[in-house]
Amino acid sequence: MDYIISIIPQMLMGTVDTLRLFFITIVLAIPLGILLAFCRVSSFAALRKIVAAYVYVLRGTPLMLQLLFVYFGLPFIPVIGIRLDDFPAAVLAFVLNYGAYFCEIFRAGIQAIPRGQYEAAKTLGMNYVQTMRRIILPQVFKIILPPVSNETITLVKDTSLIYVLAMNDLLRTTRNLVQRDFNIMPFVVAAVFYLVMSMILTYGFNKLEKHFARWD
């Protein structure tokens, strides 16, 4: 028990990096996903195709590969070649990747809204922005809540991939402790940390789902 208490401060430090990456990714990837989803359902065929290709590539290759590419590969690209620090590189890779997943979720949600909703809005004189903001998106949010919840919990665990960039996130801190102390207890504590984060998210999303269930 004393051992566990002694390692908790370090593990909390590691969790801070994990949480920072998590929150920044969510805050940037969701708007990116919405934006991409609107491109995906827009009437410009070229835009639709570009975004479809983007989504295909980002979902069809491992996040780990994308992470390594942004960190180690970008500097070698002519002209735009930039070297990012480990944390910005991680954020960039995660946002691009999760933006693609959120795009597909939002696209499916937007397409699930019956045409009659647009028509009713139109006969009431609402313009495109009003229709989207006040009629369509609130209904989309309800539909996408379960898949977004899933994706968000996956993200908590995916943050551990930044391990490969030698950042001291929760997972790497854990491994360092295991190697230093020849004790596997840190693994158990890390599992509990991840579970607690997932549990809080699940709880939050359940609350949201209940809130949105008021109208059906």
Place this chain on the structure above:
Amino acid sequence: MRKIEAKNICKKFDDLEVLKSIDMTVDEGEVVAIIGPSGGGKSTFLRCLNKLETINGGTIIIDGETLVDTDDKGNVRYAENASQIACRMGMVFQQFNLFPHMTVLENLMEAPVHVQKRNPAEVQVEAEALLQKVGLLDKRDQYPLRLSGGQQQRVAIARALCMKPDIMLFDEPTSSLDPELTGEVLKTMRNLAEDHMTMVVVTHEMGFAREVATKVLFMADGYIQEQGVPEEIFERPQNERLQTFLKSILK
């Protein structure tokens, strides 16, 4: 006064000519019923009137203002304020199309407040009066999906009326309702007709068409095959297709 004038309306979906040449007029206070076989283009015509569908040829004049015109070369031109003209007509759909995430009262107030930018407090007073009129004031804070089909349709009518439209368009407003619920919606529409609202109603309710309509149009194959006052259409139909149609529907 002439409220709607439609001349030579043509509408195609790709190669399918749904409306070949439709001419019709609606005067102020008239209740025009459009009847005809399924797939005959009734909904499409109604949707052309308020620009939910764009036409391929013809002229539509609403309240003296040209919504859309076609020149000699066949170019169709919509007015710049076409959307504004179109939303002077309220529309009631077969599937109600209420906004499920808003309460009944919010459904009514949404467009008057956010589109017409009217004072919310005043709109609320009017919305509640309309709900009273359709007998649903006690449901004002309910969400639409909790209501019966008949109640939802009456809310939809109230929502359209809350925009203070000059004209009301109905596309088979009772067709997705259980038979025992059609009566309450038809009653609401009768009341509206008694208040001299100008109405165009696509319907399979022959009783309603016969008793409430001032004019009945029979539409089939992209043309208005016959039109007249209800007695002419129902007692002395001339057109052969109309005779067959009436026989099939009255059975």
